[in-house]
Amino acid sequence: MPVFLNSSDADFEAAFAALLTAKREDSPDVDAVVAQIISDVRTRGDQAVLDLTAKFDRLDLTADALAFSAAEIDREISKVSAEDHAALELAATRIRAYHERQLPQDESWTDDAGATLGWRWGPVSAAGLYVPGGLASYPSSVLMNAIPAKVAGVPRLAIVVPTPDGICNPLVLLAARIAGVDEIYRIGGAQAVAALAYGTETIPPVDKITGPGNAFVAAAKRRVFGKVGIDMIAGPSEILVIADKDNDPDWIATDLLSQAEHDESAQSILITDDADFGRAVAASVDTQLETLERRAIAGPSWRDYGAVVTVGSLDEAAALSDRIAPEHLELCVADPVALSQKITHAGAIFLGAWTPEAIGDYIGGPNHVLPTARSARFSSGLSVLDFMKRTTLAQMTPEALKRIGPAAERLAISESLQAHGLSVRARLDRLNEEG
Amino acid sequence: MPVFLNSSDADFEAAFAALLTAKREDSPDVDAVVAQIISDVRTRGDQAVLDLTAKFDRLDLTADALAFSAAEIDREISKVSAEDHAALELAATRIRAYHERQLPQDESWTDDAGATLGWRWGPVSAAGLYVPGGLASYPSSVLMNAIPAKVAGVPRLAIVVPTPDGICNPLVLLAARIAGVDEIYRIGGAQAVAALAYGTETIPPVDKITGPGNAFVAAAKRRVFGKVGIDMIAGPSEILVIADKDNDPDWIATDLLSQAEHDESAQSILITDDADFGRAVAASVDTQLETLERRAIAGPSWRDYGAVVTVGSLDEAAALSDRIAPEHLELCVADPVALSQKITHAGAIFLGAWTPEAIGDYIGGPNHVLPTARSARFSSGLSVLDFMKRTTLAQMTPEALKRIGPAAERLAISESLQAHGLSVRARLDRLNEEG
Known part of the structure; x- marks a missing residue:
């Protein structure tokens, strides 16, 4: 059985915190x-x-x-x-x-100051x-x-x-x-x-x-x-679906299963503002599991790590989502763009019920290598930048050095790095000699 | 004594390779x-x-x-x-x-296809x-x-x-x-x-x-x-100066010392196309070391890890520089911009003799947290991006799903991920029913 939570319950905070910290993967020490x-x-x-x-x-x-x-x-x-x-x-x-x-x-x-600055990217x-x-x-x-x-x-x-x-x-x-x-x-x-x-x-x-x-x-x-x-060290896959009651429960159930079928350690969570809808989705998951080819994987994932969370409002859903910082986030609500603007931490967002997460796995265009295990708080999916590096560039003119060199010399001396200061001073002295 | 190398010597390749792989830091196992x-x-x-x-x-x-x-x-x-x-x-x-x-x-x-795609950055x-x-x-x-x-x-x-x-x-x-x-x-x-x-x-x-x-x-x-x-795990600091003979040897010597004074494990290397100039710089380093405040640090750094490399041409210097992939690279040559365009791997480049590296440490503008130990081959200095993460966005219309959904379904099936395919198929079937 997946966990059923309601944000209005007295013990919700403890139960949700437990959901967040549940260890889903035993990494063997190899x-x-x-x-x-x-x-x-x-x-x-x-x-x-x-x-x-x-x-x-x-x-x-x-x-x-x-x-x-x-x-x-x-x-x-x-x-x-x-x-x-x-x-x-x-x-x-x-x-x-x-x-x-x-x-x-x-x-x-x-x-x-006359300094030419910039940077250059290369693969x-x-x-x-x-x-x-x-x-x-x-x-x-x-x-x-x-x-x-x-x-x-x-x-x-x-x-x-x-x-x-x-x-x-x-x-x-x-x-x-x-x-x-x-x-x-x-x-x-x-x-x-x-x-x-x-x-x-x-x-x-x-x-x-x-x-x-x-x-x-x-x-x-x-x-x-x-x-x-x-690149990152990826953990088991995750999906969070935020769905209102105007969705087909079967679609949402399949979306949850499409993550659960990856791995017994995968995690699928539904947050909804309608408890009945949540129960209908869970019932559909059970029905679909009976015939799913990978039920031996998706079943344990859903039973051990799945969750259905009922909240009082979509704003509340957005706040909980940010605590999860999901790898994949589906927003199956009337105005998904508006809701997405209340989300701070997510690897990838799929907007609206016509955008099942599987589209992003294969053909949407964005990358499917995404941060797991709450790391969307500080990291991003794979991108072109992961295969490039940047070289910074700086070129002083004598005039620019005259204007900003003395401050560099002073800071070098304050850090007791005399040669740093002297490397600037030698050039400033030359400029002063030349008038 | 720093190492003196000449690229025309028979044993140059072995000596340069040894310079590249010299272990400069014993990391205690803590x-x-x-x-x-x-x-x-x-x-x-x-x-x-x-x-x-x-x-x-x-x-x-x-x-x-x-x-x-x-x-x-x-x-x-x-x-x-x-x-x-x-x-x-x-x-x-x-x-x-x-x-x-x-x-x-x-x-x-x-x-x-009618798919709305994009991404969003946030801190x-x-x-x-x-x-x-x-x-x-x-x-x-x-x-x-x-x-x-x-x-x-x-x-x-x-x-x-x-x-x-x-x-x-x-x-x-x-x-x-x-x-x-x-x-x-x-x-x-x-x-x-x-x-x-x-x-x-x-x-x-x-x-x-x-x-x-x-x-x-x-x-x-x-x-x-x-x-x-x-961020990165930084190693000891490094500078590579490429300088032709039309430089003041005292300036270049001070620039080399400004890196050597950081740390006994720091490394300062000069590459020049004029052996006499290289000797003049090394002589100036010795003279300046007599009175440098941090000579107890800069002296061992220069003696143990410093190097003066003489090459036949600046093109050769650029090629050697890329093998070093230096953290800091000073180009003290007549046309530093042209030479910089032959450089592929460097954390930061300082263009021309009026741009001592110390300017970049304090006041130039670019970041002074830079990749060390040859990691400029694949990483960059600290930047605003290090404190941000990207969320990718995708939104299908029914029409877009009709156009690209079947290919996603096919790829899901080919990967034996049935629920992935079903999550797309359920929606396509609805569209077909609706005509």
Whole structure:
């Protein structure tokens, strides 16, 4: 049974706080194992990667077979139906169009003091994308990670995707080709992250690693952070739906299930201003669970972490939503735009009942890699900026240095950094000598 | 003796590679101690913070004295000279003007399919800034961290600054007031980071923690990452100067020393296309070191990690610079703008001999919190964006859903996510029924 809460109940605050802090994921402590794997890859390079791939993926490779060849990719892609191919192409086109608008501007200006200031953005030189194998091998995630990198202008983009027992997903390879990925390696786990971060004889190192993975991958990303950049460490997926009674309870129930089916640790919450509507949605969830293909996953998720919260007003719903800071927020209300303006913390907002969250997972255009576990309070979904970095620029004229240099010298002296002050003073003295 | 290299020497590649990988900092393994401190603060709140402050800072406080009062701040600030006050105000004004240009734009558009898409930026609700006490207590760093946060619109900005034996730096308090900081706590170390991340009875938690600190602070920031956002973990400072022979060797020597005086682990490198000029700079460094106030720091830094590299051309210098990916890059050449366009990786570039790096530390306008240890390959200096997060927005019309929904349904099915597909299908069926 999911939790049923009503904000007018006396014990609501305690129950809602418990909902917020419920631990949904036991992260196994794999750090020692991962440290050993990384060290092994750094020491033995290709051979370590090959040995670990034989051990974990039951796949015997040689170094020259680490990467998929173009012919292999062609062969796999030929298995994809024309309809699936067209759907992936449409998704890619829409994701690309959205992310192209994120490209930042370079700036340069000269201020009153005569100083020319600005900044310049550029892509990282190489990025690596982790793609899980097996059940959670999602071509949509390939598009969502690879397209922002290519829009950013990353000249070299490598994918690692494990192929346990040699099995690979042709749609993943097709998504990689559509997105413009340059290299695809059939490796996974901490050894793949280590190979991307430190490089091997066959796999040149990258500067940034993104993409989802299991506990081993997450621990490896944490460990190589600093040597390379990483994106966020994603937790289990979440959806919050705020819906008034003028919705079809079946639609809202399906939306809740579309998150619950991801993972037994996923969390689906409904906030409504009508208790009867809330009960109707919960009843529909139960009915739909009877026949849902992934009921063995969605059922436990809904029973253990699901919640239906009844509130007195939509304003109250917005305030509770900000405490949850949901990854995905659906606003199925009469004026979703107005309600969205009362929301401060959310990864992505889906406005109105015609915008089910699944649209955002695949084809809407915005990224589906989003902050989980309340981290929307301080972080954002994946974007083009994650694959770029900024260099700041400053150029003084002698006149500008005369105007602002003395204050810099004074502050340097106040911080007891004499050479800082002298580096300014030497130039000011020259200007004074020259009159 | 610093290293002298010449790119035409047979062993140059090996020597340059050694320079790149030289380990300049032994990070003591303080993680176990820090884990214990964080756990203590989470369990015992204020009392843990008070006990640890008594232990490490030799300062007995009560909970109601954790924060500086307005009267205390007034009293400390009154000790600052008018000249220092004016210099800080000028710096703040210039830093604010630069960072205001970084404010990102919200976007919203309706595309061909009829989908309205966009995003919205907003500040984090609360940020905490770590300010070191003692020797490395720099008011300029207060401005560089606090002003971007306030430009971002952060409504609550707290500072933690240890005051060992009760000693505090009035300029730090003045910089905090000028920058608009809301709360100042006289605590430091891992206990201060834990208090900001988890909150205590007296100190409400924040969502983002930035600012430099020692090994304990760095380890604490790594540990609370995920619960809150953090900025980068900074390593020892670095400067690379590319200078031709038409420079005053004394100026360049002082610029190199202005980085070396920060820290025995700091690194200063000169690349020049004239070996005689390189020798003249090194000779001037030696001469200036005889009288430099911080020669006990700058001397070891220069001897252990300094380098003078002679190259055949400025193009070669640019290529080597990108391998270093320096935090600070000074281009003291005839056409610094042209040379800067050949540079891909650098935290901040200072263009021309009239722009010593120290200008950027204090008053130029760009941020002085910059990526170290080659991380300019994938990360950027601190900016307004570090204190903001982005929510993506999507709204379908029935017509838009008809056009793009079927592809989403197909991709969901291909990923075996049935409920995702059903959430789209239910709506498409309704539209079909309605004709």
